[in-house]
Amino acid sequence: MGEEDPKAPESKKNPEVWKAVAMADHFEKIQKLPDKIDGVPNFRRVPGYKVYCCGQPTKDGFDKAIEKVCGDKYPKDGKIVWINMRQEAIIYVNGNPVCARPPNKIGEYAELGNVTRDSVKADEEEFQKVLESRMKNNGGKLTIVDVSKKESEVEVKELITLSKVMESLKEKYPGLTHNRIPVCNSAAPLEKDFDTICNALLGSNVNAPVIVNCQVGLSRSTTGCVCTCIFREFQLSASYEGLIETVPGVNLELLKMDKYEIDKTKDALFRGEFEVVKELLAAFEDGPASKRECDKIIDRNGPKPLGTGIKQLRENIAESKLSYEIMDDAAQAFLKTKIMDNIQKYFYLICFTGYLRDQGRIAVDGISEDEKKDFSLAGGKVSAPTENVKLVKTFQTWMDEHVNFRTICVEGKGKLQWERDIPQDALDNLQNLAKSDFKKKTWAKSFTTST
Numbered sequence: 001m002g003e004e005d006p007k008a009p010e011s012k013k014n015p016e017v018w019k020a021v022a023m024a025d026h027f028e029k030i031q032k033l034p035d036k037i038d039g040v041p042n043f044r045r046v047p048g049y050k051v052y053c054c055g056q057p058t059k060d061g062f063d064k065a066i067e068k069v070c071g072d073k074y075p076k077d078g079k080i081v082w083i084n085m086r087q088e089a090i091i092y093v094n095g096n097p098v099c100a101r102p103p104n105k106i107g108e109y110a111e112l113g114n115v116t117r118d119s120v121k122a123d124e125e126e127f128q129k130v131l132e133s134r135m136k137n138n139g140g141k142l143t144i145v146d147v148s149k150k151e152s153e154v155e156v157k158e159l160i161t162l163s164k165v166m167e168s169l170k171e172k173y174p175g176l177t178h179n180r181i182p183v184c185n186s187a188a189p190l191e192k193d194f195d196t197i198c199n200a201l202l203g204s205n206v207n208a209p210v211i212v213n214c215q216v217g218l219s220r221s222t223t224g225c226v227c228t229c230i231f232r233e234f235q236l237s238a239s240y241e242g243l244i245e246t247v248p249g250v251n252l253e254l255l256k257m258d259k260y261e262i263d264k265t266k267d268a269l270f271r272g273e274f275e276v277v278k279e280l281l282a283a284f285e286d287g288p289a290s291k292r293e294c295d296k297i298i299d300r301n302g303p304k305p306l307g308t309g310i311k312q313l314r315e316n317i318a319e320s321k322l323s324y325e326i327m328d329d330a331a332q333a334f335l336k337t338k339i340m341d342n343i344q345k346y347f348y349l350i351c352f353t354g355y356l357r358d359q360g361r362i363a364v365d366g367i368s369e370d371e372k373k374d375f376s377l378a379g380g381k382v383s384a385p386t387e388n389v390k391l392v393k394t395f396q397t398w399m400d401e402h403v404n405f406r407t408i409c410v411e412g413k414g415k416l417q418w419e420r421d422i423p424q425d426a427l428d429n430l431q432n433l434a435k436s437d438f439k440k441k442t443w444a445k446s447f448t449t450s451t
Helices: 015-019 059-070 117-136 162-172 191-201 219-244 275-283 287-301 315-324 329-365 369-374 395-401 403-412 424-435 438-448
Strands: 021-024 051-054 080-084 090-093 096-101 141-145 151-155 159-161 176-180 210-213
Touching (some): 015 117, 051 059, 059 080, 080 191, 090 117, 096 117, 117 176, 159 162, 162 176, 219 287, 219 329, 275 329, 275 403, 287 329, 395 403
Parallel strands (some): 021 141, 051 210
Antiparallel strands (some): 090 096
């Protein structure tokens, strides 16, 4: 199934890729949302933004997704930003996406280490050679496994890399950009990855559609969508403040994202009030406002009633913590790492929000004299188009200037009450669930809630 091909050309061989199993991206219960678009799993729009989220489309699904986001108003040759957050090499077999997975990562978390845009593209080209070699040795057929490790043989009529699929799409949509930003599932994107997301969006108008995908359209794509919405808020704040100030009777304070309040009846952990987050908020003046803005965007990217999505990046931490308390030692060790990684991600999303809020203020104050002439409004106010808004420093540089934030995160992400006293009636209820099908359902979700 995933054995290394002894006939592989030695000079071009990447041993791990040649050992990889061809796993079908799609599976029977991949669709989690009620509104289905064939070939585009879990497609949805984030309320209030032209930002869209989905799983890995089929070859035909890409066209359906782009047609959907353009509708009958947005020009097909306009700027369209596609962001792929996956670490895996992806090949299209007869129009369906298949990824290269280590044999021990079938139906499990796809944490593949330090994967870069260049490395995943190289692996993709190598994996195509792997599959071509396997086809040749098997009468034109490929063995493909699903997430349940069930094998099937497919007669191959077309085999093409994801990169080639995207290049062919650009003939119909010349303004399309395809940005590979591979990130892990549980922890935060690397600081340089946040900057890559910013660079993918710089120069685009807030009305330009952005589509973010991972395998299923859950964790990684939701993280990418949250980052994208945070960036769009930076563009709007830097561009429209002067415009809004020219409208009589509009109270600018009422429009600000940082006035958001989470439901106070929710448990503190569901509100994201972790000890490490409290330390972060105390470490810089804009911390509390940054958390409020970040929370609002996370909620819009989450499930109903506040969003249209599946994954709630903040509340999922609290849910995992509740599951942790009734698991055995081996399961707890795994989940504890995942919880701390998720807290680190939430911490970094607040930092990223703080960084872009800071950049928004600088962009408003630092506009050049020429730009003032070009974008001046009545009353001396200035409103630069969102595509003209620039960043003066990277997120990595900003974090270097706030190096204590990294220390706070590393030392504080594990500061949780790992042994919590549970009321006896609640404990009895949890134990009864565990004896029934709760544990079975929980672990069945371990794959489908991870990508």
